[in-house]
Amino acid sequence: MTIRDRAPVEPTYWAGDLETLSADELDARAGRSLVRQLGYVAGHSPFYQRKLAAAGVELRAIRGIEDLRYLPFTEKEELRVSQEEHPPLGWHAAVPMGQTVRIHASSGTTGKPSFVGLTARDSAGWSEMTARCLYACGVRPETIIAYAFNIGFFCGGLANTDAIEAIGSTLVPIGTGASDRLMAAIRTIGVNQITCTPSYILYFAGVVRDKYGIDPAQLGITHLILGGEPGGGVPGVREAIQQEWGATVFDSMGNADLAPVFLGECPERTGMHFMGQGFLYAELIDPETATSLSMADGVEGELVVTHLDRECVPLVRFRTRDRVVVWTSPCACGRTSFRLRCVGRTDDMLIVLGVNVFPSAVKDVVMTHRPRTTGELLIQIDQPGPRVDPPLHVQIEHGPDVRPEELPALADRLNADLRAKLIVPTQVELVPPGTLPRSEMKSQPVRVVAPAGQRRQGPER
Ligand SMILES: [Zn+2]
Structure with a gap:
């Protein structure tokens, strides 16, 4: 292994070649990945073998992204049943346990845990997408960032810590419910960025003010990278947090069944950029009728995502239940992917x-x-x-x-x-x-x- 020389000029993007590809070129590449991935899914996932057969899908007929609409949707409830019938990972697992390097458990809405497995390749993909998002949000080698989510939270803990270290930043893992530790890290280590939920950063501001008698804006935090719930992108919430902290809020988002972080804001902050190039393909549908909606400025719908490169638990047209508004007009940052803001979860509506x-x-x-x-x-x-x-x-x-x-x-x-x-x-x-x-x-x-x-x-x- 060779030690990489520090680039003389700091790059603008983490994966510049992909983040700035034209939409047509991206779709063409995604189409080729889709065909390969579907071949893999049909060969290895008992869940999709049954599902595709029941839908009468002829895989040879799927030649690109434009054919995605012929494939059936996958609902979270189907994954729950699949796991119940065939624990621990479900009928949708496409590799034996010997190739599974990690399993995350998340508490489902029903209270029963649901599991997500990763191969080594899947894990590397999660970290890559997370790094693209964090880099867009302004995480750099000179950043000292406190990670104030639970390390297992939303499956994102390890992907985030991997990504932060890959960027070369200084990671300070704090976890949740540890406000005194976080305060100590800010004062003694010089933490200048924090990543956590919007709820927590507001709560922590109260602790800083009431317990320590300090104005949070005096602590020198420059970036707050928020996720795990809507809020970082809700104007009233964002403005209140920014005023409290004298810092810039960046919104980020993911999904436990897809990738923990694949959407993140650039410095323009006009919605979170899609950063799943090569790994995920995103569509927008009308949540009531399930008909496809065209991705265009201001269109609101439900986000549906297909894995293009996933070995352990690959999903096809997974309905995220996230209501989003999208934008496709060019962003001044030069990234070409669409942007979105999350309006809320269909389940919370x-x-x-x-x-x-x-x-x-x-x-x-x-x-x-x-x-x-x-x-x-x-x-x-x-x-x-x-x-x-x-x-x-x-x-x-x-x-x-x-x-x-x-x-x-x-x-x-x-x-x-x-x-x-x-x-x-x-x-x-x-x-x-x-x-x-x-x-x-x-x-x-x-x-x-x-x-x-x-x-x-x-x-x-
Ligand atoms: Zn941008």
């Missing part, structure tokens, strides 16, 4: 009087009312969603400086603003600061509570 409401949109509005509110909120519903009888009941923490006689007017203002921006009637209940549960990881903004009669006063239809 509520429907009030026929209008879709994502908790992140409620948060966006409430955050703009800081410091009259703390920004913390809890949406209470009578029964599991998505359908909710109006008005939408939202508990919101008022700020510490709001006097009791000011509360009714503040509630009115919040109701009016929420109604104007979400187009649904709301019933705001103000609660004292510090009373709603804080999350050091992902926030849980919706809670199912007792029947309506026991708590509602004065509906506001």
